[in-house]
Amino acid sequence: xxxxxxxxxxxxxxxxxxxxxxxxxxxxxxxxxxxxxxxxxxxxxxxxxxxxxxxxxxxxxxxxxxxxxxxxxxxxxxxxxxxxxxxxxxxxxxxxxxxxxxxxxxxxxxxxxxxxxxxxxxxxxxxxxxxxxxxxxxxxxxxxxxxxxxxxxxxxxxxxxxxxxxxxxxxxxxxxxxxxxxxxxxxxxxxxxxxxxxxxxxxxxxxxxxxxxxxxxxxxxxxxxxxxxxxxxxxxxxxxxxxxxxxxxxxxxx
Amino acid sequence: xxxxxxxxxxxxxxxxxxxxxxxxxxxxxxxxxxxxxxxxxxxxxxxxxxxxxxxxxxxxxxxxxxxxxxxxxxxxxxxxxxxxxxxxxxxxxxxxxxxxxxxxxxxxxxxxxxxxxxxxxxxxxxxxxxxxxxxxxxxxxxxxxxxxxxxxxxxxxxxxxxxxxxxxxxxxxxxxxxxxxxxxxxxxxxxxxxxxxxxxxxxxxxxxxxxxxxxxxxxxxxxxxxxxxxxxxxxxxxxxxxxxxxxxxxxxxx
DNA sequence: CGTTGTGAAATGATTCACAGCT
DNA sequence: AGCTGTGAATCATTTCACAACG
Numbered sequence: 001x002x003x004x005x006x007x008x009x010x011x012x013x014x015x016x017x018x019x020x021x022x023x024x025x026x027x028x029x030x031x032x033x034x035x036x037x038x039x040x041x042x043x044x045x046x047x048x049x050x051x052x053x054x055x056x057x058x059x060x061x062x063x064x065x066x067x068x069x070x071x072x073x074x075x076x077x078x079x080x081x082x083x084x085x086x087x088x089x090x091x092x093x094x095x096x097x098x099x100x101x102x103x104x105x106x107x108x109x110x111x112x113x114x115x116x117x118x119x120x121x122x123x124x125x126x127x128x129x130x131x132x133x134x135x136x137x138x139x140x141x142x143x144x145x146x147x148x149x150x151x152x153x154x155x156x157x158x159x160x161x162x163x164x165x166x167x168x169x170x171x172x173x174x175x176x177x178x179x180x181x182x183x184x185x186x187x188x189x190x191x192x193x194x195x196x197x198x199x200x201x202x203x204x205x206x207x208x209x210x211x212x213x214x215x216x217x218x219x220x221x222x223x224x225x226x227x228x229x230x231x232x233x234x235x236x237x238x239x240x241x242x243x244x245x246x247x248x249x250x251x252x253x254x
Numbered sequence: 255x256x257x258x259x260x261x262x263x264x265x266x267x268x269x270x271x272x273x274x275x276x277x278x279x280x281x282x283x284x285x286x287x288x289x290x291x292x293x294x295x296x297x298x299x300x301x302x303x304x305x306x307x308x309x310x311x312x313x314x315x316x317x318x319x320x321x322x323x324x325x326x327x328x329x330x331x332x333x334x335x336x337x338x339x340x341x342x343x344x345x346x347x348x349x350x351x352x353x354x355x356x357x358x359x360x361x362x363x364x365x366x367x368x369x370x371x372x373x374x375x376x377x378x379x380x381x382x383x384x385x386x387x388x389x390x391x392x393x394x395x396x397x398x399x400x401x402x403x404x405x406x407x408x409x410x411x412x413x414x415x416x417x418x419x420x421x422x423x424x425x426x427x428x429x430x431x432x433x434x435x436x437x438x439x440x441x442x443x444x445x446x447x448x449x450x451x452x453x454x455x456x457x458x459x460x461x462x463x464x465x466x467x468x469x470x471x472x473x474x475x476x477x478x479x480x481x482x483x484x485x486x487x488x489x490x491x492x493x494x495x496x497x498x499x500x501x502x503x504x505x506x507x508x
Numbered sequence: 509c510g511t512t513g514t515g516a517a518a519t520g521a522t523t524c525a526c527a528g529c530t
Numbered sequence: 531a532g533c534t535g536t537g538a539a540t541c542a543t544t545t546c547a548c549a550a551c552g
Contacts (some may be wrong), residue, residue, distance in 0.1 A: 040543060048490040052469055056446070070511065078471045082511095083545060090513055098512045099552035116493040130391045134384035138485065140469075146489050184496065185489070192310070209496040211489060215306055215394075217332045225495035227488050231392065234481050235400050235465060236302040238439065239370040241479035242463040294521060324533065336533095337523055344535055353530035353533045512551080519544070530533080 043088045046080065050088070051111040053077050058108065068101035121146045122181055124207070126198050127189035128153035128161075128168045131213050135187055137164040149181040154194075171198070178205040185209045192216045199226075297342045300334070304342070305365040307331050312362065322355035375400045376435055378461070380452050381443035382407035382415075382422045385467050389441055391418040403435040408448075425452075432459040441465045442472075453480075 039047075053074060058065050071085040078085075089095060089102060092110050096102045112118045125132050128151055135141070136148050152171040153159055159170045169177065177183070186202035188195050188210060195214035202210065203220045212218050212228040220226075307328060312319050325339040332339075343349060343356065346364050350356045366372045379386050382405055389395070390402050406425040407413055413424045423431065431437070440456035442449050442464060449468035456464065457474045466472050466482040474480075 042543070044491050044494055045487065047494075048487040049471070051490070052484075052487065053471075056470070072511085079473060081545070083547095084543095086512060087514085087544080094513085096512050097552075098550065099510060101511065114494070115490045116497050117490065119493075121489075121493055130388035134388040135485070137384045140486060141489065144486055144490065146486075146493075185492065209492045211492055216310070217303070217307075219333060225492055227492045227495075229483060229485070229488050230306075231389065231483070232394060232398055232400075233299065233302040233306065234483050235375075235395065235439070236305070236369045236371065236398065237298050238463045238465055238479055238481045239373075239375055239400075240298055240301070240368070241481075242438065243370050296521070322533095326533085335523070337525095338521095340534060341522080341536085348535085350534050351530075352528065352535075353531090355533065510552090512549105514548095515546105517544105517546070519542100521540100521542070523540070524538080526536095526538105528534090530531100 039091050043091060046078075046084070046088050047092075047111060048115055049078050050074060050085070051108070051115055051117065054104070054108045054111065058104075066104050068097075069104050069107065070101035071096075073101075117145050119145055121185055122149050122183045123147060123185040123187055124149055124174070124178060124181070124183045124202070125151040125187045125189060126153075126171065126174065126202070127191075127213075128155075128158050128163050129189060132187075132189035133163050135189060136166060146185070148187075149183050150177045152177075154190075174198075174201055175205040178202065178207055183207055185211065187211045187213070188218075189213045293345055297345060300332075300338070300342050301346075301365060302369055303332050304328060304339070305362070305369055305371065308358070308362045308365065312358075320358050322351075323358050323361065324355040325350075371399050373399055375439055376403050376437045377401060377439040377441055378403055378428070378432060378435070378437045378456070379405040379441045379443060380407075380425065380428065380456070381445075381467075382409075382412050382417055383443060386441075386443035387417050389443060390420060400439070402441075403437050404431045406431075428452075428455055429459040432456065432461055437461060439463045439465065441467070443467045446470045 054069065057069070071082040071089065074080075075082040075085045086096070089107070092114060095107060095110055123146055125136055125148055128136075132151060132153070136151050141148070148166065150169055150173075151163055151166050152169050152174055154171050159168050161168050178186075184207060186198075186207045186209075188198055188202070190198055192214045195212060195216050196218060199210055199212070199218045200220050203222050203224055207224070209224050210218060210220075210226045212226055213230070214228075215230045215232055218226050218228070308323065311323070325336040325343070328334075329336040329339045340350070343361070346368055349361060349364055363372075377400055379390055379402055382390075386405060386407070390405050395402070402420070404423055404427075405417055405420055406423050406428055408425050413422050415422050432440075438461060440452075440461045440463075442452055442456070444452055446468045449466060449470050450472060453464055453466070453472045454474050457476050457478055461478070463478050464472060464474075464480045466480055467484070468482075469484050469486055472480050472482070
């Protein structure tokens with residue numbers, strides 16, 4: 001039953017009334033918005049790992065995808081506990097079946113839905129240095145719905161050249177291109193001292209989220225989600241763990 | 255899941271009896287010995303941010319570095335609370351001064367000590383694709399003590415070429431070169447299906463920590479710290495947050 | 509059997525609030 | 531005044547344990 005829980009946890013349907021979730025697993029976006037408010041941050045990261053694992057298994061299995069997959073199997077593959085997996089997946093609504101597991105393709109579909117992998121995200125990449133080029137050339141992204149519309153740089157020696165088949169544009173055109181392409185995400189791969197300015201400009205031009213590779217804390221007046229990936233910080237954390245002789249896996253951002 | 259925890263926290267706790275850190279290693283004594291306490295995982299990440307911020311300020315200030323810096327100032331720069339900063343820095347021992355703040359250079363030195371930035375870390379990079387090349391070319395790493403000794407690839411068209419002035423070696427030489435250079439860290443930038451094998455080989459050859467860019471969960475028999483940076487996962491998390499209209503900053507790994 | 513979903517307990521992390529120092 | 535360090539309180543997340551189900 002699509003039980004509403006008195007306390008916290010679990011799924012759609014905050015208020016009495018609208019039972020728009022009568023259909024299995026095909027919850028709408030508004031339901032997602034409500035749902036999201038109750039999803040712990042760490043769980044968001046893991047949801048993306050579940051989808052990654054399931055997609056990998058689907059690809060490997062070819063036509064012979066399993067009918068179901070259990071929390072135990074997912075947990076072992078990702079180094080988590082089965083209880084953790086169940087708690088996370090329960091956030092998506094009643095989707096598993098007692099004694100059986102989770103319907104493989106149903107779970108895959110639901111995760112895609114929730115994570116927005118079934119949508120097309122238009123991105124701009126700012127900075128055509130090593131990181132920017134690596135991102136643009138990363139084919140995997142397009143498979144996941146992330147589409148690079150444009151790449152920008154300031155260096156006149158780089159502007160006008162091709163990177164992964166794409167013309168590098170001068171960064172002056174940033175605002176105009178964001179508007180023209182309706183880009184939702186900006187991937188910032190410029191040096192630290194330029195990142196804040198680019199972030200502000202991108203957000204002012206209408207971008208709704210930032211992925212930041214520069215080693216600075218970004219803050220913009222019109223607040224949008226910002227995820228930072230800092231290579232140096234990741235290495236320092238690793239080095240720290242090595243010195244402590246800690247064993248274990250860590251997933252790291254910034 | 256008998257025996258092993260899906261570890262998220264370090265609880266290396268060599269010295270059970272901690273009688274109020276009376277000992278303050280202000281000199282360059284063994285930093286971590288005194289630090290025999292449980293450090294929250296999130297705090298490790300933040301410590302590296304503190305050092306990043308302080309280094310940035312030192313560089314900007316040139317010769318005129320401030321004498322002290324307060325938790326409030328650090329907090330505001332990094333989007334944290336001052337209490338959080340104090341709690342974190344208190345982990346390093348009695349290092350601040352009531353009513354004054356933290357000695358700027360003392361804090362800088364202590365953070366470097368604790369994070370191992372004053373050490374020389376020898377790394378190998380496996381995979382000379384876009385990400386591998388970006389890592390090798392990232393000059394900033396050497397400043398932080400991370401030195402790339404070798405870079406490897408399997409592709410015969412890439413082996414023998416130069417990447418950022420370094421000769422790309424065949425991956426068959428991995429073990430021999432790790433031994434020869436005493437490399438402590440391996441940065442894995444190969445496709446997902448090759449990553450597990452490389453991880454195992456690197457660890458067997460003596461590496462003590464892994465930085466993983468491949469979108470897989472790595473596990474090796476001889477357990478060593480592993481930090482994963484997954485670009486796709488980062489983007490998916492960002493996309494999820496955008497759809498929720500969540501505002502806020504997140505630091506992300508894997 | 510094996511499996512999910514989930515309250516309840518346990519653990520972990522952050523924030524509060526303030527004593528005490530400069 | 532401004533500041534740190536820290537116990538206590540709050541908040542968040544994970545793990546436990548088990549009823550219900552196939």
